[in-house]
Amino acid sequence: MAHLLGGENLSVSFxxxxVLDGVTLGIEEGDRIGMVGRNGDGKSTLMRLLALRSTPDSGRVTKRGDVNIGYLDQSDVLDGDLTVGVAIVGDQADxxxxxxxxxxxIMGGLVSDVDWHANVHALSGGQKRxxxxxxxLIEDHDVIMLDEPTNHLDVEGVAWLARHLKSRWRANQGAFLVVTHDRWFLDEICTKTWExxxxxxxxxxxxxxxxxxARAERDRMASVVESKRQQLVKKELAWLRRGAPARTSKPKFRIEAANALIEDVPAPRDSMALNKMATARLGKDVLDLEHVSLNFQGGDGGRxxxxxxxxxxAPGERLGLVGVNGAGKTTLLKLLNGEITPDAGKRKQGKTVVTAVLTQEVKELDDVADLRVIEVIEREKRSFNVGGREFTAGQLVEQLGFTNQKQWTPVRDLSGGERRRLQLLRLLVGEPNVLMLDEPTNDLDTDTLAAVEDVxxxxxxxxxxxxxxxxxxERVTDHQMALLGDGKLRGLPGGVDQYLELREAALAGSTVAGGGNPVTGGGQAAATAAAASGPSEAEKREARKTLNRIERQLKKLDQEEKKLHDLMLKTTEAGDFDKLADxxxxxxxxxxxxxxxxxEWLESSELLGG
Structure with a gap:
């Protein structure tokens, strides 16, 4: 594969x-790279360096002369005085x-609902993004770098972006580097991960x-990680192995390796025990919305x-809500919490119900801005019971990623992700028995998300x-429901995949037209046509033969690897480090x-449809 660009001995300090200490790496033709790490550890800094948007304290970034880099920053970079159409395509006629x-x-997938003639400054944050x-994406780039591209995209938009990036280039052409906390997105599009x-x-x-x-195996062999981190990683592995059906299509060798690591790990949660505890705390009645109607403009004749x-x-129910932007997901939470009165129908609440809502705003922490993190939690209580386990305030704070040093940081000095974690902790220590979370993953890195899920x-x-x-x-809820923008609430026995199928069917049955965006549905038709054409039967037969051959070879290599590990263990015990190096x-x-x-296995597997 041809080299596109790279960094040599990059160092950056604040x-x-x-933040970065002598980092050397490169991007080659065909690379599909996802970048993960804790908030503040330098992901965005490294991306800006590689995109040639900033300069390192030492080291250098080099690129092949003809390589064109496209870069999406987290901040707004568009001229607010331009119309949407001019901002995207310049002076080109439709x-x-x-x-x-x-x-x-691309237009149909991202901006079909945006007014083509509106000024950029009049758009919402999500629309600008x-x-x-x-x-x-409409420009021709050899390398695309995207910093949190899934922010402000709904489930459907994330799925569209994944399809686009997977099909944008041939397997050995182009490259992209993505920073995101969306783990489904990372798994769907990336063939490499940088931590x-x-x-x-x-x-x-x-x-x-x-x-x-791989990280769990690395940590296990090095024996340098604390038991808490090991348990979190193993629990995450257990979910990856036992979770949604789509995730079990991993290669056999991956599944066998995961099974060896998680054979003694219990299921992520004991649903029967939790339901029993929830019923004891809540009684039979929780929250009901019965025959509720609500107009968009509060009963004044709007949509x-x-x-x-x-x-x-029900007591102990774990419900996930998905839906198109503007369909009323946040409003539904406000109805459940009693913050909004419906135009018709009624809300019923059980006598013992104590609700708590994690909103998308972090202004709720303004009243404790001068307190330290640990003081905010200890002001509520000094010990807590979570899932039958007793935690001190310090232990609970530490479980969600606040180190001893961070626990004494004033709230006003916390980053966005840290404020989000504290916001959730503050709700949990109030011991509600009904918890509603509105976009809880905003500003959280993958490690913190795993810790939140564990709690x-x-x-x-x-x-x-x-x-x-x-x-x-899929990880923390037991079933999902959808708001499709038609005023109805639908159950999703097939989960998020069923929601995407419903949306695709709805879009296929309608034509985007009129005075907004001049997109006529051609993108959808093109996508459908592309999906209709696939590999021939002869190609599929060849792919199956290739899979069988590779699996035999991998089995043999696994045996050789096991023997080599045993030999290395004996060599280590003998203290023969020259032999160990060999x-x-x-x-x-x-x-x-x-x-x-x-x-090669993955490429053949994709040819057969995963």
Whole structure:
């Protein structure tokens, strides 16, 4: 593969803190890289350096002369005085850009609901983000770098972006680097993962699931990680193995390796025990909405947001809500919490119900801005019971990623992700028995999300989660419902996949037309046509033969690897480090051979449809 760009000995420091310390890495043709790490560990800094948007304190970034880099920053970069159309396609007439099916598809996927003639400054934050993403994607770039591209995208938008990036180039052409906390997205599009931590970058083969497995194995062999972190990673692995059906299509060798690590790990949560505890705390009645209707403009004749919907929450129920933007997900939480009175129908609440809502705003912490993190929690209580386990305030704060030093940080000095974590902690220590979370993954990194999920696993109460993060929804809720923008609430026995199918069917049956965005549905038609054409039967037969051959080779390599590990253990005990170095080189060669075969396996598997 041809080299596109790279960084040599990159170092960056802020005040007394070193963010990157002598990092060397490169991006090749065909690379599909996801970047993960804790908030503040340098992911965005590294991306800006590689995109040539900033300069390191030492080291250098080089690129091949003809390489064109496209970069999406987290901040707004569009000229607010331009109209949406001009911001995206410049001075091109509609007929000029509309002849290009790729541009039509991008317009339909990202900005079909945005007023083409509105000024950019009049758009919402989410609309500006989608306009900037559309502008970037219609351009021709050799390398695309996206910093949190899934922010402000709904479940449908995230799925569209994943499809686009997977099909944008041939397998050995182009490259992209993505920073995101959306773990489904990482698993869907990436073949490599970079973990940024402690000033260095560790590369892993595969998407998020493969990264979690490899990191657990790395930590196990090095024996340097605390038991708490090991348990969290193993629990995450247990979910990856036992979770949604789509996630079990991983290669056999990945599944067998995961099984070996998680064979003694219990299910993420004991649903029967939690339901029993929840019933004891809540009684039989929780929250009901009966035949509720609500107009968008509060009963003044506007569009109907809800039309005669009924929703009954049971003790210990774990419900996930998905829906198109503007369909009323946040409003539904406010109805359940009694903050809004419906135009018709009624709300019923059990006598023992204590609700708590995690909103999308973090202004709720303004009243404690001068307090330290630990003081905020201790002001509520000094000890807490979570899932039958007793925690001190310090232990609970530490479980959600606040180190001893961070516990004494004033709230006003916390980052966005840290404020979000404290916001959730403050709700939990109030011991509600009905918890409603509105987009809880905003500003949280993947490690923190795993810690939050671990806390929620042991929380005995009724849980309602609104999120575009399908990984989180499948992980912490037991069933999902959808708001499709037609005033109705629909159950989703098939989960998020069923929601996407419903939306695709709805879009296929309608034509986007009129005075807004001049997109006529060509992108959808093009996507449907592309899906209709696939590999021939002869190609499928060849792919099946390839899979069988590779699996035999991998089985043989697994046996060789096990023998080599045993030899290395004996060599270590004998103290023969020269021999150990030679055996380590053999192990690396073996690993490289396995990685190449695994990639070939994945390519053949994709040809057969996963």
């Amino acid at each position: 005040a007394t803190r070193t 007929y000029e850009w509309a002849r290009n099916p790729r541009i039509r598809e 989608r306009v900037a993403l559309a502008k970037l 940024v931590h402690d000033g260095i970058v560790d590369p892993f083969e595969g998407g998020y699931a493969a990264y979690v497995l 109907k947001l809800f039309d005669n919907i009924t929703l009954r929450l 929620l696993d042991g929380w005995p109460g009724t849980l309602v989660v609104v999120s575009h993060d399908r990984y989180l929804l 055996q380590n080189r053999q192990l690396k060669d073996l690993t490289d051979e396995k990685d190449a075969l695994e990639m």
